[in-house]
Amino acid sequence: MKKAWMNGVNCQTISILDRGLAYGDGLFETLLYTSGQIVLLEAHLARLQAGAERLRLPFALDVLQNELQSFLCEAEAEGLLGHSGAAVVKIILSRGIGGRGYAFPQDQSASQRVLMLFDHPSYSCSNRDEGVAIRFCDTPVSVNTALAGLKHLNRLDSVMARNEWSDPHIVEGLMLDDGGFVIEGTMSNLFIVKDDVLITPLLHRAGVEGVMRAHVLNLADQHKVETRIKVNLRTEQLLDADEVFICNSVFGVWPVTQLESKQWPVGMLTQAFQRWMGS
Amino acid sequence: MKKAWMNGVNCQTISILDRGLAYGDGLFETLLYTSGQIVLLEAHLARLQAGAERLRLPFALDVLQNELQSFLCEAEAEGLLGHSGAAVVKIILSRGIGGRGYAFPQDQSASQRVLMLFDHPSYSCSNRDEGVAIRFCDTPVSVNTALAGLKHLNRLDSVMARNEWSDPHIVEGLMLDDGGFVIEGTMSNLFIVKDDVLITPLLHRAGVEGVMRAHVLNLADQHKVETRIKVNLRTEQLLDADEVFICNSVFGVWPVTQLESKQWPVGMLTQAFQRWMGS
Secondary structure: OOEEEEOOEEOOEEEOOEHHHHHOOEEEEEEEEEOOEEOOHHHHHHHHHHHHHHHOOOOOHHHHHHHHHHHHHHHHHOOOOOOOOOEEEEEEEEOOEOOOOOOOOOOOOOOEEEEEEEEOOOOOHHHHHHOEEEEEOOOOOOEOOOOOEOOEOOOHHHHHHHOOOOOOOEEEEEEEOOOOOEEEEOOOEEEEEEOOEEEEEOOOOOOEOOHHHHHHHHHHHHOOOOEEEEOOOOHHHHHOOOEEEEEEOOOEEEEEEEEOOEEOOOOHHHHHHHHHOOO | OOEEEEOOEEOOEEEOOEHHHHHOOEEEEEEEEEOOEEOOHHHHHHHHHHHHHHHOOOOOHHHHHHHHHHHHHHHHHOOOOOOOOOEEEEEEEEOOEOOOOOOOOOOOOOOEEEEEEEEOOOOOHHHHHHOEEEEEOOOOOOEOOOOOEOOEOOOHHHHHHHOOOOOOOEEEEEEEOOOOOEEEEOOOEEEEEEOOEEEEEOOOOOOEOOHHHHHHHHHHHHOOOOEEEEOOOOHHHHHOOOEEEEEEOOOEEEEEEEEOOEEOOOOHHHHHHHHHOOO
């Protein structure tokens, strides 16, 4: 980590009474900074605001926007954004200090805002150009209709799933729900293409509604790609797909060329999405 | 909070890079300290150790035991345990500092150990003697067979459920799973008695396997009370029970005398468990 702010000032620590630590009572966003700006910034902030409403977290959009701008200005002035100008910014929004007990703190007017600046991860270009190998995880995704879709701080399912493998050639693992239906990757959303239709799982019971997932769906709409949001995506349907890709806000779109023993070429529509994103 | 240690030294803060904050990647225990000792200490430590094994958290039992003992000695010397000598100690065990990403940190030899001392909550004696009113929550409990039973730091379901009501006369809310089956309270486990059989939900898909729940089941065994661990406890079965009670490590056993419009007297077997616990 290269720089951190808490509520607008330099800070590397948080109270051990913070409910983000105690209960995972908060949200986060992972933003790509490149060429002098944050990619899809408005979509990230809109998701954060919508999540804060669902969790009843106090949230002032203008305060966070101003802090983020000042944070990046200062980082640039301090020479922290590097030659490439690419970095990752993480925002944590936590409900803040509580005592014991699940009841919200009384008289709470603002959430805790943490901003962190990280180096851009050094992903191989071949991930984007030649595709990646992924696997199925045994750890199921957590199911909760009241929390599904949110990028909240309760991520133990992704943690345990991600640590099922250590082979560096496998870049992602897919998580299934309790019914055995495919939901998402540990750090990405999943799309398949079958007969020119773009298909991605519905995330009404589990999973994170990624900003890049929404961007892919928007691009599909703009480019007249037929789209289906699938309630129950079976592993057989996934393995029978014509193309498979994963996406997130940091790496964009990566073609999936291997899943367990199944192999695919890099897909045409997958490459089209990469082009439409300008990557 | 009256006192806090991190890894054996006075500390009120934790790194914003801690994975407990980032992902809820850790466990916690809530202990009752009374009459100069922690109640059911061995059971709490055994659960913590078992949880650490399931989450692959580095954990040295003897280190934590020694710290806990020193922490309480120091608190007593500092006059923090009060006249009654009752207090609550919270332990958080977090995987510690990470960068970005769900993969476990490399070369990690120990988890972060947070100890916190709180005042004993001032519960009314009538809760124990005359019973409590509870309700059903709309927020479902999170379902994940890989995480069920653990007292981990992913507690957003309990947080959102607990904040569905603010009426101080309602002391607890019951959470159902995605199938509508009764699992637990937001801060307690649930038992019912029907035809002299003690029944509690099986927690293989969701819920926390409370230390007090295990203690109740042990006492039932010692006193030859027939017990059933029920896979799918329907709300109708709960409402048709002869007795209902909730339990946790801090308050012990509280009879449930009201659930929505349904009422019960304080149950005979419920009172027997209170006696067997010496409360």
